[in-house]
Amino acid sequence: MRDTTLALLLVAVVFTVVIIAAARRRVLLRMSLKNIARRKTRAAIVVLGLMVGTALISSAMVVGDTLEYIFTEDVLQRWGQVDEVIGTQSAGVYLNFTDSYYTVLSQDLASRNAPIDGIAPGIVQRLTIRNELEGLWAEPVSVIGIDSALEAGFGSLITTEGSSVATQDLVQGQVYANQRVAEKLSATPGSQLRLYFSQASFVVTVADILGDKGTANLDKQQIIIMRLDEAQTRFQMPGRINFIRVSNTGNEEDGIQHTAEVTAAINSIMDAHGWNPATRPRVAEVKQQGLDDARGFSKDVTQVFFIMGAFAIVAGILLIINIFVMMAEERKSEMGISRAVGMTRGQLTQSFLFEGAIFSALSAFLGSLVGLGLGSLVVYFFSVVFPISDRGLTVTFHFEISSLVLAFAIGVLITFFTVVLTSWFVSRLNIVRAIRGQPEPVPRRTTLLEASVALLLVLGGVAAIWLRSYPPANIASIPLLILGVMIGSLRIVNPRYTATLGGIGIIAWVLGPKFVESNEPDIYVPFVTAGLLLVLGAVLIVVFNSSPFLRMITRFGAKGKAHPVLKTSLTYPMSKKFQTGMTLGMFSLIMFAICIISMIQGMQGSAISNQIPQQTGGYDLVAHTTEFKRIDDANWSRGMQESGVSEYIESVSNATVVPVGVLPPGNTKTIPYTLWGVDNVLLTTNEFGFRELADHYYDRGGQYHLIQTPRDAWTALADSDELALVDGNAAGGTEVSPAEGELRLEVGDRVSVVSYQTGAMQNFTILGILQQSLPGTMGLFVNQQVVRGNYSMTWSAYFFQLRPGVSARFVADSLKSTFIEYGYGLETVIVAEVLGQVIETADRVLLLMQAYLGIGLIVGIAGVAVIMVRAVVERRQQIGVLRAIGYTKRMVMVSFLLEISFIALFGSVIGIACGIVLAYRVWSMFFQEVTPFIIPWLHLAAVALIAGVATVLATASPAVRASKTPPAAALRYSE
Amino acid sequence: MKPEPLVRAVAAEKVYESGPLSVRALQGINLEILPGEMVAIMGPSGCGKTTLLNCFSGLDELTSGEVYVDGKSLSSMTDKQKTEYRAKRMGFIFQSYNLLPVLTAVENVELPLLIVGHPPKQARATAMMIIEQMGMKGWEQHKPSELSAGQQQRAAIARALVNSPAIVWADEPTGNLDTDTSRQIMQLLKQLNVGNRQTFVVVTHDPAVSEWANRILKMRDGRIVEDTAAK
Ligand SMILES: Nc1ncnc2c1ncn2[C@@H]1O[C@H](COP(=O)(O)OP(=O)(O)OP(=O)(O)O)[C@@H](O)[C@H]1O
Numbered sequence A: 001m002r003d004t005t006l007a008l009l010l011v012a013v014v015f016t017v018v019i020i021a022a023a024r025r026r027v028l029l030r031m032s033l034k035n036i037a038r039r040k041t042r043a044a045i046v047v048l049g050l051m052v053g054t055a056l057i058s059s060a061m062v063v064g065d066t067l068e069y070i071f072t073e074d075v076l077q078r079w080g081q082v083d084e085v086i087g088t089q090s091a092g093v094y095l096n097f098t099d100s101y102y103t104v105l106s107q108d109l110a111s112r113n114a115p116i117d118g119i120a121p122g123i124v125q126r127l128t129i130r131n132e133l134e135g136l137w138a139e140p141v142s143v144i145g146i147d148s149a150l151e152a153g154f155g156s157l158i159t160t161e162g163s164s165v166a167t168q169d170l171v172q173g174q175v176y177a178n179q180r181v182a183e184k185l186s187a188t189p190g191s192q193l194r195l196y197f198s199q200a201s202f203v204v205t206v207a208d209i210l211g212d213k214g215t216a217n218l219d220k221q222q223i224i225i226m227r228l229d230e231a232q233t234r235f236q237m238p239g240r241i242n243f244i245r246v247s248n249t250g251n252e253e254d255g256i257q258h259t260a261e262v263t264a265a266i267n268s269i270m271d272a273h274g275w276n277p278a279t280r281p282r283v284a285e286v287k288q289q290g291l292d293d294a295r296g297f298s299k300d301v302t303q304v305f306f307i308m309g310a311f312a313i314v315a316g317i318l319l320i321i322n323i324f325v326m327m328a329e330e331r332k333s334e335m336g337i338s339r340a341v342g343m344t345r346g347q348l349t350q351s352f353l354f355e356g357a358i359f360s361a362l363s364a365f366l367g368s369l370v371g372l373g374l375g376s377l378v379v380y381f382f383s384v385v386f387p388i389s390d391r392g393l394t395v396t397f398h399f400e401i402s403s404l405v406l407a408f409a410i411g412v413l414i415t416f417f418t419v420v421l422t423s424w425f426v427s428r429l430n431i432v433r434a435i436r437g438q439p440e441p442v443p444r445r446t447t448l449l450e451a452s453v454a455l456l457l458v459l460g461g462v463a464a465i466w467l468r469s470y471p472p473a474n475i476a477s478i479p480l481l482i483l484g485v486m487i488g489s490l491r492i493v494n495p496r497y498t499a500t501l502g503g504i505g506i507i508a509w510v511l512g513p514k515f516v517e518s519n520e521p522d523i524y525v526p527f528v529t530a531g532l533l534l535v536l537g538a539v540l541i542v543v544f545n546s547s548p549f550l551r552m553i554t555r556f557g558a559k560g561k562a563h564p565v566l567k568t569s570l571t572y573p574m575s576k577k578f579q580t581g582m583t584l585g586m587f588s589l590i591m592f593a594i595c596i597i598s599m600i601q602g603m604q605g606s607a608i609s610n611q612i613p614q615q616t617g618g619y620d621l622v623a624h625t626t627e628f629k630r631i632d633d634a635n636w637s638r639g640m641q642e643s644g645v646s647e648y649i650e651s652v653s654n655a656t657v658v659p660v661g662v663l664p665p666g667n668t669k670t671i672p673y674t675l676w677g678v679d680n681v682l683l684t685t686n687e688f689g690f691r692e693l694a695d696h697y698y699d700r701g702g703q704y705h706l707i708q709t710p711r712d713a714w715t716a717l718a719d720s721d722e723l724a725l726v727d728g729n730a731a732g733g734t735e736v737s738p739a740e741g742e743l744r745l746e747v748g749d750r751v752s753v754v755s756y757q758t759g760a761m762q763n764f765t766i767l768g769i770l771q772q773s774l775p776g777t778m779g780l781f782v783n784q785q786v787v788r789g790n791y792s793m794t795w796s797a798y799f800f801q802l803r804p805g806v807s808a809r810f811v812a813d814s815l816k817s818t819f820i821e822y823g824y825g826l827e828t829v830i831v832a833e834v835l836g837q838v839i840e841t842a843d844r845v846l847l848l849m850q851a852y853l854g855i856g857l858i859v860g861i862a863g864v865a866v867i868m869v870r871a872v873v874e875r876r877q878q879i880g881v882l883r884a885i886g887y888t889k890r891m892v893m894v895s896f897l898l899e900i901s902f903i904a905l906f907g908s909v910i911g912i913a914c915g916i917v918l919a920y921r922v923w924s925m926f927f928q929e930v931t932p933f934i935i936p937w938l939h940l941a942a943v944a945l946i947a948g949v950a951t952v953l954a955t956a957s958p959a960v961r962a963s964k965t966p967p968a969a970a971l972r973y974s975e
Numbered sequence B: 001m002k003p004e005p006l007v008r009a010v011a012a013e014k015v016y017e018s019g020p021l022s023v024r025a026l027q028g029i030n031l032e033i034l035p036g037e038m039v040a041i042m043g044p045s046g047c048g049k050t051t052l053l054n055c056f057s058g059l060d061e062l063t064s065g066e067v068y069v070d071g072k073s074l075s076s077m078t079d080k081q082k083t084e085y086r087a088k089r090m091g092f093i094f095q096s097y098n099l100l101p102v103l104t105a106v107e108n109v110e111l112p113l114l115i116v117g118h119p120p121k122q123a124r125a126t127a128m129m130i131i132e133q134m135g136m137k138g139w140e141q142h143k144p145s146e147l148s149a150g151q152q153q154r155a156a157i158a159r160a161l162v163n164s165p166a167i168v169w170a171d172e173p174t175g176n177l178d179t180d181t182s183r184q185i186m187q188l189l190k191q192l193n194v195g196n197r198q199t200f201v202v203v204t205h206d207p208a209v210s211e212w213a214n215r216i217l218k219m220r221d222g223r224i225v226e227d228t229a230a231k
């Protein structure tokens, strides 16, 4: 739900005022209604033009709604009644603890009257499973041991047939399988499944298949459910469990309101019993966290759409101004006559306002509905582009009525206030001139209006300087002053000079040293402001300086008959500077946004490919065991031999990994992490890059060493047992991939590492932060002896460099099927695939943005077409004159097309130039180190060409219509 | 020997169809206009004067009958040929001047020359000469909106005459001007008529204007009801 109160209130105020005024002056209202009804096509075009902005706003909101819905639903399906999980998870594995914790917690929570309606113990073990009869594998499978007697509050287990079952119904060796795993293994009731655990394996029989719901859908895993007591024996955890689920009172969704209270109660019970904070299980607010993430993500996406859409929305506003100025011009003489017969200026403004109010309400209403359609289109593309069903997500289009209402309200307000301003300006006309259709003269002295606008702008600028700690105000401050001075001096200095100087000033300011400071958390708003100002500056310069340039084109560009055609086509836009500026601005803004997106896309792609060696360390494949089980060296070499993959492998390094709690400096609570003891092969062969690196270290003997190359940092690990390197997530993620986990460290930090088994502490100094942040290899990298010597519950990880041309997938599969026979479940990470996914996802987001902006481009083109249609009507009589004095039909048509082509060309050039310049500025601040500056010329040229051709096509029909104007009728027009 | 007529109309009919109504704006007009004539067309509002002008100059098409210009039938010409003919041989003056508002006076005047492909420099020189003749020197760089009504009409006349047309069609050229300015304008036209032997067809309500003509046509309901040579 969005808060629509304020917006609706404003709309209500506006419309009450309008309606009261209309009731008092029904004549004026009737006049406005007649004006609308008289020319239906024109009214349709106006509505079409006006609704663009609203449609963009509403579509961005609807996309946000859908995403929030999808991800929220996902979280609710994942966790069902579960609100909190108590347990310590390290690299996807839960560490076990005594089941007396459960007894104590459930009793104490009950006696404290904590707002919970369920608490249940369990064991979850990630395993590889095989259906031997079918020869099918599934991994990883969560084998969950629960006791249905304790499951009150979490719902019972329901079979696919719909009957409810319980673990008490199971006998030794019987399990339930959820649909997900049953499908993977083609298992049916009665199927025999082999579970690989520890060096041994055992067989169970499927008693029934459970629907993927509730506990049988926990975290959307492949799930096997067995009796808790059987799990304790099978997994050698007598008297122990490894996770406790808690359900707050309330249903699936509103239970989270008690999360904070329940978490606090659990922690205080643990404190009261004196359980060691470093080693006791942690409370994870899984549902709260999941919902927060879902909302945060959809808000981010909506925001990105808004930001990129902002340029198109501003373009839409320029279109509104353009349309109303044209409407006013067209009706000038009519309005002049109304004034001559006694209507006051106020009444005239009012009648125009009524019309504007009707138009804005109508167009905002249609616009929000069209936005709904656009939104569903974007969502459709989203579902095609992102195969999120792989992650168990279902794309369902969803929107909140409140979003449409808000979009409507914003649309009405923007349109209405634009109309108010325009009509007020227009009503200030001179009666005689208006009747005779003459343009208003250029005043020789500064008018009161100009003076007040100038003053307002200057005051705004001063206020903005005062508020400069707010980034958009900071950026807008000097440009506001410049604009104020420009308007104030309009009649004193040649406007060409002030506009040019002003334009240069604005551009210089925007790009200058005061540009967005890098430490700002939210760069988007200043970015949009900067973009708008940049385009404004460029349009000012171009509009006021194109005359000499265009005159030169006319002089040398065309000989013979083409000469007058070129001349008329260039003179019209030059002499209507305001309208041309608006149209140019509209076109440029959209091209600007498209250009920026293309540039980001190009550079992101290059940044990622530049980072591949640093991310992968030169390894093609990483494999690790799924349980706390180290493969001993003898088993390893035997397995390698048997699997027959040795000949495909260039080198193998290995690491011994152990789950630990990391205590960063200044923290009191540990963060679950992993400690990687890496062997000498890895130390000497890896190509991992560093984001940050210390410049020296002291070895075991206290001797000082300089660090000059990344290799020095790795050899340092061999020289000392107190040095560590940490993966890239600890630095807070990269531009390419967001950070995982909560651990944030800096070079030089001294961290304590706590063993979950013994509670023993060990200290390490962080020597460097790696570039790589691949899933599965997050950790603190240290000397292998440190891990092997101090920890027992470890597992093994292997890093493979493969021979050229070898399929990593093939090697991975061979290793897996060999080692499972020895009782080692292996998980593999195929580096290229993971990186490919990262690149693809980033690429797809940008593709989606371009599609969205494509819609913006259609807006721009439609806007230009509307303006063209108006121009043809407006100039009907002049077309008649041209035809009379010798313009052929073709000359008329070409003249119109040339005019529009120039606008499209200049718009594209301004937009692309500004885009490149701003992108360069952003690049030089944030991306210089990760990628060279790339201008995707080909792509930009293609976009400009498409835009140009589409514009010419869209305006071809009015141009042809102009050329077909019968001269006699045209000359008679409006006489 | 009688000279070849510049414009000859035979049984010219023009019917405007607008919905169920049809207006017979020209009803069987037979007319010859000779080179060097200055013809005034008079008649009440709505009698078909403008229609005649439009149809005889090729801006509009007759419903039936035929108009020959320089001996060639207008209906046999393509739109392009008619346009070219207008560009080279005809000039137009309108009641509301109809200068292009975005061009300066001199740019308006030189436009017909550019259309027929004169080099810009030469066109500018010729236009300046005519502007000077019209007594408009010093105003050539002004836009129409910055000129008085009389000045605008002078510029419009200059535009009509710049390519030395054989015939100039003028529809109420003095309709928006005061008596004094009217007289000056008509004097100008007369000078050109006599001096260059250019043909003028002038539609007017104003008897003072028709006095400058050497032939007066009176129209009523789409017919020519009187054709008199002036003294
Ligand atoms: N495009 C048109 N469609 C329908 N009827 C027309 C059209 N143009 C002119 N008429 C009609 O044809 C008749 C002649 O019109 P025209 O403009 O030639 O008269 P006019 O003599 O020039 O009048 P005025 O002195 O008022 O200019 C009028 O009755 C007019 O209503």
Ligand SMILES: [Mg+2]
Pocket: B049, B050, B051, B171
């Ligand atoms: Mg007329």
